[in-house]
Amino acid sequence: MSLLEVKNLHASVNGNEILHGINLKVDIGEVHAIMGPNGSGKSTLAGVLAGREAYIVTEGQVVYQGKNLLEMNPEERAREGLFLAFQYPVEIPGVNNSYFLKAALNAIRKHKGLEELDAIDFLSLLKQKTKLVEMNESFLNRPVNEGFSGGEKKRNEIFHMAVLEPKLSILDETDSGLDIDALKTVSEGVNKLRSKENATIIVTHYQRLLNYIVPDFVHVLVDGIIVKSGGKDLAIKLEELGYDWVREETLHAV
């Protein structure tokens, strides 16, 4: 059984259909990259999987760990091990980063039938995870993302991922707005978290990120449909030839 199976997924936003029949299988231990030009539906796909209410699924199925993902609300998905790293992480003034993570981690642990972590164990876990993403400990006591630079926000997303240890992570344009140093640190963090026990979907416009996080599979999403799938070489070819190349090839095939 696949970890995630998306079958003929159609989804609309404000009455406009954005996804026109996505098919995708992700197995445990795999890293998939979904590439596509602006407006192709990449972020919509990530949003549908995470449970954004604005996206309406009009057709198709998503099976996650044998369960109907689309029936779960966002918090249930998270507790079942799904994680979305936001393209634009949200600032939450007045809510301390570590307080927030404690509430999140304990909600997930409770769901798994585990005991809540006490303050001391939780703090040592946090400190250990900050090292993984090379994040300054001072960020723990700051309000979530408030006043963080673009790079710091993305790093904080990967830090959350490190603490919550999801089964399936969806990284939505995690590379956008990052300079090369930040990109390296964030990628290294993701690579360290990569294991045989989890899977990752990387949503990106550019091949750049994939130099650092090498995917097992690459899918090209154009106009709401996956038009081409392949190995990591596909990403390199895309970078050389551009998305028009896939578009033309698809037209010819039709």
Add this chain to the structure above:
Amino acid sequence: MQSVDKNIQWYQSRFEAFEQSLNGEKSTAVHTLRRDAIRRFTQNGFPTTRQEEWRFTNISPITKIEFQPILHYELHGITRDDIQKYILDGAVHAVFVNGMFSSELSDIGTLPQGVVVGSLAEALKKNPENVQQYIARLVKGEESAFTALNTAFVQDGGFISIPKDVIIDQPIQLLFIASDDDRPFIAQPRNLIVVGAKSQCKIVETYVGLDQNTYLTNTVTEIVLEENSHLEHDKLQIENMNSFHIGMTQLQMNTASHYLSNVISLGGSLVRNNITVVLDAEGSECTLNGLTLSTGTQVIDNHTAIDHAKPHCNSHELYKAILDGESKGVFNGKIFVRKDAQKTDAKQTNKTLLLSDGATINAKPQLEIFADDVKCTHGATIGQLDDEQLFYLRSRGIDLAAARDILTFAFAGDVINRITVEPLRQQAERMIHARLDFRQTGIIEE
């Protein structure tokens, strides 16, 4: 109109009865103040929504009831156990039952030499000249009917006098308890606070209703801050939901004095808080913060007025409201900058969170600036919980109800965290959590 007139007659007759009970005290200076005040009250009557200052707050529920003025102290069987949870850890506390000082329930402890914390009635007896030089002098200018009514029946309340050069770390609490009673009553504490030059202290006013009876608290606090003094003045209002609360705080600030006010309003069916500050000496600075948390059909109105009369004074203001149910909030923030008040720095922020469709807010910043070299800003926002923030929290595993609580609490925390009296901050935090949990579970645990 007729019922209003009837109401004036009611208080007039109560005043006559009060006067008869006074005997020899009738010739005192304080009684002259009372007589003047009842005359002004009778002339002007209660305000209506036709008056600009009361446009958004209809006080007719108050004028319909004949509240019995409290003329004598009675303990009403209240024990320390009944009030223990309202007393702040480590605070010197003067306790008042229906506006009258209770020596049984108070614990003044040991204070630095010259510091007086206790009853206004006692201060009037012991040292009338000292009290008379301050009392009713500050509030006269823009007096409301309620302040006049308070002055007409003035007898007791909190009296705090700090000589110069004294720094008191221990918070001083004035705890006002409303007892249960068969008849609706009006408790009218009159508080006077004088902080001497270069002195510093923290004073907390707490207003509590012990039962579910109907009463009116009509309180007036006058504050004098001498040169270079610092005062933190916090007010926690948790009257019962059948009661009414009208509060007036009036300040006189001298050179380079600092005032910090945090007003937390949780209780009462109809509440009006007035704060009037005159920055009448150079280098003085005031910070006024407020938080309203209301539900049901509560009406909570905060009126602030800051008068920048002299140059080089600063004022900061942050008023927030979290409104649920069918409740109504009012914020009216006046800032005057007089012609001579150059180099004024005034900032006003007003933010409201509406948790339900039925809740409403009237927010009215009112800036009148006559000087040209000043920095004045104001901003008012009204909104609901942010969907994107809610989704972010949920996408990390936090359920919708908890996510709403976290965000609502964060909104409140912005004000609560400005309270430096730690036991009060914690108490307010607990009460707000209890209120928010109540939304989820229907159970209040304090």
